[in-house]
Amino acid sequence: MRRIRISLSLLCCAASLPAQSPKEITADEVVDRIRRNVGVEWRNETVDTFKAGDLHTKVTGVAVTMMATLDVLERAAAKNENLIITHEPTFYDHLDTSSQLPQGERDAVLLEKRAFIESHHLVVWRFHDHWHLRKPDGILTGVVRRLAWEKFQDPKNPYFFTIPESTVGQLSRELQSKLGIYVMRVVGDRDMKVKRVALSPGAAGFRREAGALETPDIELLVTGESREWETVEYVADAVAEGRHKALIMLSHVPSEQPGMEECATWLKTFVTEVPVEFVPTKDPFRPLSSPKK
Numbered sequence: 001m002r003r004i005r006i007s008l009s010l011l012c013c014a015a016s017l018p019a020q021s022p023k024e025i026t027a028d029e030v031v032d033r034i035r036r037n038v039g040v041e042w043r044n045e046t047v048d049t050f051k052a053g054d055l056h057t058k059v060t061g062v063a064v065t066m067m068a069t070l071d072v073l074e075r076a077a078a079k080n081e082n083l084i085i086t087h088e089p090t091f092y093d094h095l096d097t098s099s100q101l102p103q104g105e106r107d108a109v110l111l112e113k114r115a116f117i118e119s120h121h122l123v124v125w126r127f128h129d130h131w132h133l134r135k136p137d138g139i140l141t142g143v144v145r146r147l148a149w150e151k152f153q154d155p156k157n158p159y160f161f162t163i164p165e166s167t168v169g170q171l172s173r174e175l176q177s178k179l180g181i182y183v184m185r186v187v188g189d190r191d192m193k194v195k196r197v198a199l200s201p202g203a204a205g206f207r208r209e210a211g212a213l214e215t216p217d218i219e220l221l222v223t224g225e226s227r228e229w230e231t232v233e234y235v236a237d238a239v240a241e242g243r244h245k246a247l248i249m250l251s252h253v254p255s256e257q258p259g260m261e262e263c264a265t266w267l268k269t270f271v272t273e274v275p276v277e278f279v280p281t282k283d284p285f286r287p288l289s290s291p292k293k
Contacts, residue, residue, distance in 0.1 A: 025273040027083050027123040028055040030062065033270050040133045047089075048130055051096045052114070053123030059083045059274050064264035066257045066281040068124055070113055076279055077120040084124045085267075087131065087139070087260050088252075096126070131263060138266070139259030143201050146258035147178055160218065161197045168192050168220060168246045175222065179254045183285040187235045188246025194219040201255040206230035213238070213245060222248045224255030253281050 027050070035042050061081030065072045068086035076084055091110060093100050101107040117124065131138040136158060144150055144158075154160035166174075169190030176184050196219050198212035203225040210231065213221050226232055226249060235247040257280060264278035 023273040025059050025271070026055070027053070027057050027059055027125065030059060030083060030271055031055075031125055034127065034267070035130075037270055038130050038134055040130055040135070043129060046129045047095060048126055048128055051086075051090050051124040051126055052117045053082075053121070055123065055125075057082060057121065057123050059123075061274050062267065062271065062276040063279040064260055064267060064276065065279045066253050066260045069281055070116065072279050072281055073113075073116060073120075073122060077116075077122060079277070081275070081277060081279070082120070082122050084122055085127050085263070086124060087126070087128050087256060087263075089126070090124050127263065131259070137259075138263055139201055139256050140199075142259035142262030143199070143256065145262065147175070149199075159199055159212070160215075161199060162195055163197055165193055165195050168194060168248070171197075171220070171222075172248050175248065175250060179250060179258070180283065181250055181254045182283050182287055183251070185249040185251075186247070187232055187249075188220075188239050192219075192244065192246055194246065196220070197222060200224065201250075201259065203252060206234075210234060219244050220246045220248065222250065224250050225252040251283070251285060254283055257281060 031050075059082060061076075061079060062083045062085060063072070063076035063079075063081040064085045065076075066086070067088040068084050068090040073084065076082075089096050091098065091113070098104045098107065098110060101110060105111070140158060144153060149161055149163065152161040152163045154162065163171075167190065168186060168188055171194065172184050172186050172190070175181070196217045198215070198218045198221045200209055200212065200221065200223040204223070206227065209221060209223055209226060212218055213231075213234065221231070221235070223231065226247070231247065232249075235245055238245040261278045261280070264276055268276045
């Protein structure tokens with residue numbers, strides 16, 4: 001009986017103890033962990049900085065996304081995810097300034113977006129430069145995994161691939177399906193057979209894209225976004241000259257989006273206090289609807 005009385009007493013004492021408070025983490029603490037885990041030296045000159053909100057805010061959830069569109073912000077806020085980690089700019093300019101807008105900070109679209117962020121106490125941080133600098137490149141890793149092209153990757157150049165023989169048209173449809181793209185753009189013969197492919201997600205610029213196309217055995221360049229008077233015109237001229245070259249343009253968001261899903265998976269390994277979720281950015285382009293009869 002004495003042992004029973006002691007046990008009951010201990011239970012009463014345990015019940016009277018205050019509940020342990022949940023672990024908390026702030027936005028700047030999340031970013032500090034990213035800096036310590038990304039595996040590359042942090043640069044002083046970088047766009048990877050806070051774009052909106054109080055960096056000392058206690059995080060209730062993390063939304064990792066390709067582009068912090070208003071639609072993404074609304075979906076994140078609805079799930080109580082107040083730290084938004086975005087790969088691309090939030091305010092329509094590479095440096096997230098309003099200098100490109102004729103009305104600057106008075107622009108109505110910009111004002112409404114800023115107001116939503118402020119009213120929902122969101123914090124926005126960009127993760128672009130160092131995710132690309134990671135070895136291997138975090139964006140490329142995610143895209144290659146989504147395409148299941150790991151076994152085709154060139155060991156000397158991770159952006160080059162030797163795939164099973166296909167046609168430009170067949171490969172275009174495969175990429176459209178795997179990446180969830182609504183509108184595809186192709187320059188070149190859709191029936192042309194290809195095996196050697198260069199993959200350039202995002203907007204690498206004409207010099208890098210032309211460099212890939214100048215490689216003698218590269219037949220097809222798959223890119224995200226290219227200027228039409230640069231890479232597009234270059235490939236069009238190459239085709240007109242009878243060269244065995246073609247271009248598939250995916251558009252920017254879907255070409256890099258799997259890389260930010262990869263980022264969310266990676267982030268979960270060292271940010272465990274709060275939920276971390278990948279919030280996909282919707283493909284902004286839509287095919288024209290069929291005309292009404």
